[in-house]
Amino acid sequence: MSVAHGIKKLGVIGAGQMGLGIAYVAAVKAKVPVLLYDRSKDQVSKGLALMDKLLDKDVKKGKIESAEAAKEARERIVVLGEEEGIKGFRDVDMCVEAASENFSLKAKLFASMAAELRPDAILASNTSSISITKIAAAAVPQGLNPSSEEGKASASRVVGLHFFNPVPVMPLVELISGLQTSSGTLDRARAFAVACGKEVTTSKDVPGFVSNALLMPFLNEAIMCLEKGVATRDDIDKTLRLGMGHPMGPLTLADFIGLDTCLAIQRTLYEGTGDSKYRPSVLLERMVDAGWLGKKSGKGFYDYT
Ligand code: CAA
Numbered sequence: 001m002s003v004a005h006g007i008k009k010l011g012v013i014g015a016g017q018m019g020l021g022i023a024y025v026a027a028v029k030a031k032v033p034v035l036l037y038d039r040s041k042d043q044v045s046k047g048l049a050l051m052d053k054l055l056d057k058d059v060k061k062g063k064i065e066s067a068e069a070a071k072e073a074r075e076r077i078v079v080l081g082e083e084e085g086i087k088g089f090r091d092v093d094m095c096v097e098a099a100s101e102n103f104s105l106k107a108k109l110f111a112s113m114a115a116e117l118r119p120d121a122i123l124a125s126n127t128s129s130i131s132i133t134k135i136a137a138a139a140v141p142q143g144l145n146p147s148s149e150e151g152k153a154s155a156s157r158v159v160g161l162h163f164f165n166p167v168p169v170m171p172l173v174e175l176i177s178g179l180q181t182s183s184g185t186l187d188r189a190r191a192f193a194v195a196c197g198k199e200v201t202t203s204k205d206v207p208g209f210v211s212n213a214l215l216m217p218f219l220n221e222a223i224m225c226l227e228k229g230v231a232t233r234d235d236i237d238k239t240l241r242l243g244m245g246h247p248m249g250p251l252t253l254a255d256f257i258g259l260d261t262c263l264a265i266q267r268t269l270y271e272g273t274g275d276s277k278y279r280p281s282v283l284l285e286r287m288v289d290a291g292w293l294g295k296k297s298g299k300g301f302y303d304y305t
Helices: 017-028 041-060 067-076 085-089 103-116 132-138 149-156 183-195 209-228 233-244 250-257 259-273 282-289
Strands: 010-013 034-037 077-079 094-097 122-125 158-163 172-177 199-203
Touching: 010 017, 010 085, 017 034, 017 041, 017 067, 017 158, 034 085, 041 067, 041 077, 067 077, 085 103, 094 103, 094 183, 103 122, 103 132, 122 183, 132 149, 132 158, 158 183, 158 209, 172 183, 172 209, 183 199, 199 209, 209 233, 209 250, 209 259, 209 282, 233 250, 250 259, 259 282
Parallel strands: 010 034, 010 094, 034 077, 094 122, 122 158, 172 199
Antiparallel strands: 158 172
């Protein structure tokens, strides 16, 4: 029996490549009103410009039935003012956090979401690797016993809803349950991902889940190959593209995901498992130190100027 997601209004935190994509599929596919919040005005204007381009392209390609439908989708997305912040999400049925891959930032956001949103609203994280159980614990108000009825209820509405980049194109969402997540939260989050046009796989709450426990060691090996001089950048990418049919070579993909994000995920895998096979390459560390974050910063393994 299919479950109704019951999401009449969605909140999205973060207007970067992931948050923007999530707002896009929610407005275009699930057709729900979206409140979008990012503390950076610059990020919001860049995001909205990309949104308009995508809507335009999808009308031309016939993926959206008409310019009118695209206009309606665009109007479903409302940007929250800086002064309103997370308080502006008070009437949403679900909020998806798509901020940077940093636990202390997410912990603060989930504490605020738990305080400001309705008690029945779902709190989802688009984290690529951080424990949903840990994030859910941050949603229990300070001073409240996590095993009390109120404490359990607060954490039970937290779930991992991991989209893939570019969100409008990649057909998958990985669904992750923390120890505290209720079955009702999981069912509604799954139904919402389906309404956004996605297929859903489930993963246990282990570092990196299924997706990044497999992808990140692969990207890291490619970076180590470059570091050791096994092959040139172009040959590493070409080998995987032409030899294995990957749509992008691993160094291009790392640039595309963001080298800071790759490093943050690799550190979570390494620290979370203690297994040296996940140790990030020194070259990746140095590139992030240099501020070379891939496509979004204009330089990574490739130049994007
Ligand atoms: N946003 C929205 N749409 C985009 C886009 C973007 N940033 N980039 C490309 N697209 C769209 C294009 O507009 C195009 O759409 P149409 O078919 O409607 O024209 C479609 O994607 C194909 O694009 P292109 O023809 O320009 O280029 P391509 O054929 O090389 O495809 C790609 C681009 C879809 C990104 C493809 O290279 C690909 O699949 N790459 C691998 C992506 C991947 O592995 N993503 C997962 C990363 S891991 C992750 O996200 C999670 C994590 O936790 C780290």
